[in-house]
Amino acid sequence: MPPSSPWRALADEHARARGLVFHIGHSTFGRVGHVASPVPFGLEEHARRPAPALGADSVDVMRSLLRYDDARIRALVREGVTISPETGSGAP
Numbered sequence: 001m002p003p004s005s006p007w008r009a010l011a012d013e014h015a016r017a018r019g020l021v022f023h024i025g026h027s028t029f030g031r032v033g034h035v036a037s038p039v040p041f042g043l044e045e046h047a048r049r050p051a052p053a054l055g056a057d058s059v060d061v062m063r064s065l066l067r068y069d070d071a072r073i074r075a076l077v078r079e080g081v082t083i084s085p086e087t088g089s090g091a092p
Helices: 006-011 013-017 058-064 070-078
Strands: 021-026 030-035
Touching (some): 006 013
16 A cells, blocks of 8 residues: 555655655755655656745746846835845845
8 A cells, every 4th residue: 555645655665665765955944855756757857956945036037037127026025025035025
C-alpha cells in the first residue's frame, strides 16, 4: 500500500530505494525533506531547489513580462499589492 502522507513517504523504504526522497537546504527552515513524483515527466531532471521567498521574483516579473516601469512598481508596492524583496515592502 502506498504511503498515506508526506511524512510516511519520507520514511518509506520503497520511496527511498527508488530515489524519490531528497532534501533541500532552506534559508528559513534548514534541511527540508521532499518526495518526488513517482511518475517521470519529460527527459530532463526536475530542478531540486527551494521555492523562492515571497516576492523574490515579483519585480523581475513585472519588469520583464508585464513591462512595468519603476514608478508603477513602486506604486503597487506602496498600495500593498506586491512586495519588493530588496526591502520586504518598500519600492525597488
